[in-house]
Amino acid sequence: MASNWAKSAEEQEKLVKKLSTTDITPPNDAEGTPSSGGGGDEDEDKPVSPAERSLLQKIIRKGLVENKNDIEIQRKDPTSPLYSVKSFEALHLKPNLLKGVFQMGFNAPSKIQESALPLLLADPPQNMIAQSQSGTGKTAAFVLAMLSRVDPSKNYTQALCLSPTYELAIQTGEVAAKMAQFCPEIKIRYAVRGEEVPRGTKLTEHIIIGTPGKVVDWAIKFRFFDLSKISVFVLDEADVMIATQGHQDQSFRIHKALSRSCQMMFFSATYEHDVMEFAEAIVTNPVVIRLKREEESLDNIKQYYVQCKNQDEKYQAIANIYGVVTIGQAMIFCHTRKTAQWLVERMTKDGHAVALLSGDLTVEQRIAVLDRFREGKEKVLITTNVLSRGIDVEQVTIVVNFDLPIDLQRRADCETYLHRIGRTGRFGKAGLAINLIDSPESMDVLKQIEQHFGRKINLLDADDVDEIEKIAADA
Numbered sequence: 001m002a003s004n005w006a007k008s009a010e011e012q013e014k015l016v017k018k019l020s021t022t023d024i025t026p027p028n029d030a031e032g033t034p035s036s037g038g039g040g041d042e043d044e045d046k047p048v049s050p051a052e053r054s055l056l057q058k059i060i061r062k063g064l065v066e067n068k069n070d071i072e073i074q075r076k077d078p079t080s081p082l083y084s085v086k087s088f089e090a091l092h093l094k095p096n097l098l099k100g101v102f103q104m105g106f107n108a109p110s111k112i113q114e115s116a117l118p119l120l121l122a123d124p125p126q127n128m129i130a131q132s133q134s135g136t137g138k139t140a141a142f143v144l145a146m147l148s149r150v151d152p153s154k155n156y157t158q159a160l161c162l163s164p165t166y167e168l169a170i171q172t173g174e175v176a177a178k179m180a181q182f183c184p185e186i187k188i189r190y191a192v193r194g195e196e197v198p199r200g201t202k203l204t205e206h207i208i209i210g211t212p213g214k215v216v217d218w219a220i221k222f223r224f225f226d227l228s229k230i231s232v233f234v235l236d237e238a239d240v241m242i243a244t245q246g247h248q249d250q251s252f253r254i255h256k257a258l259s260r261s262c263q264m265m266f267f268s269a270t271y272e273h274d275v276m277e278f279a280e281a282i283v284t285n286p287v288v289i290r291l292k293r294e295e296e297s298l299d300n301i302k303q304y305y306v307q308c309k310n311q312d313e314k315y316q317a318i319a320n321i322y323g324v325v326t327i328g329q330a331m332i333f334c335h336t337r338k339t340a341q342w343l344v345e346r347m348t349k350d351g352h353a354v355a356l357l358s359g360d361l362t363v364e365q366r367i368a369v370l371d372r373f374r375e376g377k378e379k380v381l382i383t384t385n386v387l388s389r390g391i392d393v394e395q396v397t398i399v400v401n402f403d404l405p406i407d408l409q410r411r412a413d414c415e416t417y418l419h420r421i422g423r424t425g426r427f428g429k430a431g432l433a434i435n436l437i438d439s440p441e442s443m444d445v446l447k448q449i450e451q452h453f454g455r456k457i458n459l460l461d462a463d464d465v466d467e468i469e470k471i472a473a474d475a
């Protein structure tokens with residue numbers, strides 16, 4: 001239960017220091033490792049930040065992602081029973097909350113909800129660090145836990161959720177408002193930029209959803225609400241919060257002011273090793289729910305390479321493949337914006353309907369491009385590392401690496417490779433990944449990738465239309 005306050009603040013601060021000095025920036029964070037064609041190219045695209053990516057994800061996704069991968073639950077407290085539920089009724093929610101859940105069209109809990117909710121709602125409250133892929137129902141799970149735990153007859157803030165950005169806080173608040181639509185007595189407030197509270201106010205809203213800076217101001221600087229009275233604390237996008245310096249300092253200050261009995265819930269789609277270590281150090285005796293690693297989805301993805309002499313031959317290979325692939329959609333990853341732009345122009349000139357998504361677009365423009373792609377208006381999306389991780393467009397059956405991903409040392413960036421080809425074969429579906437090789441260096445990178453994953457990537461003749469057709473049909 002609750003946080004281990006016996007662990008001295010000093011010890012925790014040591015950990016913060018350790019984290020700040022360790023390089024835990026996700027490779028595709030804004031300042032992260034460039035991933036293809038060697039570092040340092042001037043027009044190399046900067047990927048979106050994890051928080052931005054999460055927002056894009058939420059906006060383009062219209063429903064629950066069915067996740068067939070198994071969840072691993074690491075029990076930390078052997079005295080607490082571990083069980084899962086197959087229905088929302090079995091959770092014994094307040095009737096009006098259950099009504100709200102059904103009204104949202106949720107008939108049965110998703111996989112993460114099945115496992116997490118009974119523990120989150122159990123007494124005594126159980127701390128949790130949970131990981132589950134994007135779109136699998138994490139937000140709904142912790143929102144439901146917050147709504148269930150608050151006592152509306154008490155007019156002070158009892159649940160606090162920290163989100164990394166304004167937009168994500170609003171998204172979470174909207175889920176909470178919908179779920180609580182039949183519970184008008186539960187009041188929710190946003191602590192985000194633009195929200196002002198007169199000095200001296202004591203907030204009476206039961207739930208506050210906000211960004212760390214604003215919450216520090218409201219709770220610590222102006223004392224609009226009392227952190228020691230918070231009984232549920234949620235850290236959404238926990239890895240972003242922990243791995244981002246400014247967020248980490250503020251979240252840590254907030255965390256330190258919470259009471260011993262406050263229930264901690266950390267949720268995220270990914271946890272870097274150090275981030276998980278840190279989370280486990282500040283959350284006492286948590287149940288850790290993790291998803292089996294994405295590597296497993298490699299089994300469903302057929303991987304090939306095409307030998308080309310130069311960029312023109314690479315183009316020809318793509319044109320051949322494009323001609324054959326009439327089912328599903330394709331994503332093509334280029335190293336630089338310049339290459340991506342060149343490819344788009346060439347394909348468009350040849351009469352193909354392709355979309356371009358690169359880092360010089362605004363978030364709104366990216367959403368518009370993704371929306372069109374998701375609706376199938378374009379079959380091919382050409383992009384850079386901006387999209388290498390985390391965006392699920394279910395229909396993608398082919399991923400082409402126009403350039404293989406490499407790190408600053410010009411060695412294979414296997415993580416990014418996995419994330420890129422992971423755009424296809426989502427959640428157990430079959431997929432096809434094609435790598436274009438045009439130099440001994442890129443062949444060498446391919447070999448490193450083969451070695452890393454312990455599997456052979458077979459040669460494909462891009463002129464062998466019959467073979468491509470067969471492979472695409474199987475995928």
Ligand SMILES: Nc1ncnc2c1ncn2[C@@H]1O[C@H](COP(=O)(O)OP(=O)(O)OP(=O)(O)O)[C@@H](O)[C@H]1O
Nearest residue numbers: 062063064106108109110134135136137138139140
């Ligand atoms: N039990 C359920 N049944 C049906 N739909 C659900 C259920 N739970 C959540 N959803 C829907 O699935 C979608 C994804 O859920 P949610 O936003 O909670 O996922 P998430 O894991 O938090 O994603 P992210 O990592 O992007 O934050 C939403 O549209 C949500 O309304």
